[in-house]
Amino acid sequence: MRRHAGPLDKRKKVTRCQSCSKRRIKCEGGFPCEYCTRTKKQCHPPGPSSRRIEFVLVNSSTRPDYQTLGSPALIPRPDDSLYLDYFALFVGRCQFARGFATLCSDLLPLISTSRPLKDLAMAIGALEASRRGSLHTYRGSDSPQVASFGFYGRSIEAFQKQIQTSQGIEREDVLWVTLFLGIYDLMSENFGDGWANHMSYGISRILHAMKPVDDPSPLRMTLLDAFQTLEANRAIIYGDGSSLVQKCWSSHLSGPNTQPPSTMHSIIQLMLEVSGFNQRFFEGIESIASDDRPLHPFISELAVDGCRLHEKLESWYIETATQRDESDPYSKLALAIYHALVLFLSGNYGYYSCWEGQRLVCILSGNKSGKKSWVSLGVFSDKGSMSLREYKVICSNAGIIKTPTFHFFG
Template identity: 40%
Template sequence: MAEKRKLGPADKRRQVKRCSACSARKIKCEGGFPCKYCIKTGKSCLPPKQSTGTVLFVEGHTSGETKLQTALSRPKLNIVSGIPTNGDPAERFIGCFLLFIQQNRFTASFQSLDTEILYLVRTSPLLYHSAVAIGALDASRRGSISVSKGRESPQYVAFSSYRASIRVLQASVSEKDAAQRDDVLWGTFFLGLFELLTDPSGDGWVKHILHGTSMILRLSSPDKNMSSLRRTFYGIFRMLEASRALLYNEATILAEDSWVNFHKQLAPNDGIWDPIEEILALMIRCATFNLRGYEIVSQIPELQRYTDPAVSALGFEGLAIQNDLYAWHAQALLLLGDNTSDSSPLLLALAYYNALLIFLSGNFDYFPYWAPPNAPILPKSEVAAHVAAILQLTDAALNTSRLAGALMFFPLRVAGSRAGGKEQRGAILGMLSRVAQRGFVVAGKIRDDLQEVWVERGMISDGEDCTLQIS
């Protein structure tokens, strides 16, 4: 008997596979993901076990005969490179999700994840729901998808998909292999990203990073043979976590010896100096030093702090970090004339450098126990110059790159704490507004923190308008 002809890319018939729940009950599945039956019954809509497809690479010629056929055994992918104009609304939100990723780079490689991420999206309910949530949320804000009468609004889809992904995550983390699953790791990131886009307080993002992503990374333990997806994820996590530790004055998993040693093992042996990786290491070092210094000083009686050798030692340790920052800057300046690569990561790294110098100085210049030259305290003129540099670099990064706005929070928060006048405060609020316009509403939290600082220091009156322009 002849083999039944398989559906091909030009075949107009619809291919529907039953989900696991419908297959188990031996009932017709309407298709979609999740299907109507699983939505109605509240079941987790899992795809059927994936069969291995065969991709044929064929070199043909005029006679129609095949000269070369190479069969590669790998799962078939359904790639969306833009927003579909019709069909399943969920597919359109997946398209919006991909466009959002392309327009918000967290690392240099983050924009090239379409194929790998989409494969996980197609096979993992957790990533499917979280991707739809982000895509629908972005679509609701941009008005990029019209809604016909009787259909749920993109905003409703966003939050219902978010709740569905939370339920799947809660079920997934109880499984034995949860820490080794790429979809669970990426799921914590996308859920945290959704919080950055919806929760102005930033508390939800911190919760996912601290109690989700960090916990799973710690359970899985460092492994230099990790998958490419997990390695890319680690790079993104490192970017966000270094800023979070500084912004929230909290400990980070990245400062633990096992992860510090692991990162050294990942470093390529090509001798190429990476300004982003080096400045992130300095950010993690500054965050850890800040916490340890506070713990040491708080255990020493107030009057003894002026003469205690442990307090003096902190000043000299701060100077060593400052010297390493200056050495980083000297190396980074050599790259400014390189026009062969994307300059936006270097702009961001330079903004971080200026912010770190101010942050480090702030650990000492607010207290009377230290004085230059025995501590890394900057004169006011240098602080003002670093603030101006942060504003210039951040503005350039926002104008000329697709870097995610969330990456700008640390330098803008530091610059805001030392802003020199109404013009600089206005510039900072303007940039926070642009970050918020890109979807990261947690910019409002940075604004609120700065407003408190400005009022406390008498820089503005309590009623001065610090509203972010988000429309």
């Protein structure tokens, strides 16, 4: 049916003739039109519009049932299994330790029997769902982020009641709840102070209260490995001590092991040593007046301890050369941590100027004569600090058999 132009329509009111309408081309209008004149055809005006009424019969048996159709992304209230699936997706991306990303199947029986752990797993899953943006609810229902905070609050409440009893703190789920509480705080906060408190205070206090197990399960060993990695990173980031150097930590590990430690485990131990030394380093220097630092005996002690710690790092690099697999991501991570520790340890000495121009004793393991070699910790040229290669050349010319690679300049 032809549409009529509106009162404000300034276009020319043109109706196609029958010839132009059959060919479905634009008609210039007029009678006869330009096309019919050029092709020497008869130009017939458009016929009268049809005013017939057509009735359409619809077969109701083939009509789709719209009540059974719904959007898969819109659900009124997500059930527990949905948020647990998102929790499994999150854990699958966590590479804290070997086997941690695949422990969800082993952790499910513990989740089903522990109310605090189940609520916490759903809190992490709901928070992961809100971050992905792939889950929506109807208006009036809680969003995944709001539901996450609700699960988190219920988990905290149930967990506080559980650890108030002596039997509750011996349960297997206590360490897992504390670990995932720290991970949740790390996900939801901007600074991660809650995560640091759970790592340094929560798990260490629980390990003090728990009785050591003679034969820890693989699930617990995976948790202890993950906690060891996270705690070592926390200690070195915050410049704080760690409970991993205490006896309560070693008592929770397995019995004597004849196998050599892995490269990742050994570099984590060096991280803890560097972290403890770093804390003693800054606290000791700040306790000495600036004018008294160059001649203070504690400054010389820190220099020697730094050389010894660097020798440990160099020994680790040499001894683990045959164990490192270039295709193994954890071997690559251990090597990256080694280089970061060397730079971190060296950067501490560049922060203060009390070592410039001093000659301090450094015991070199490669000196076959067993004599002490004097090396200058503040080596400077006219153009500024020397490169490591220039420093090695000077040490070689001085008769040092094994030149130190530890440099206290940037």
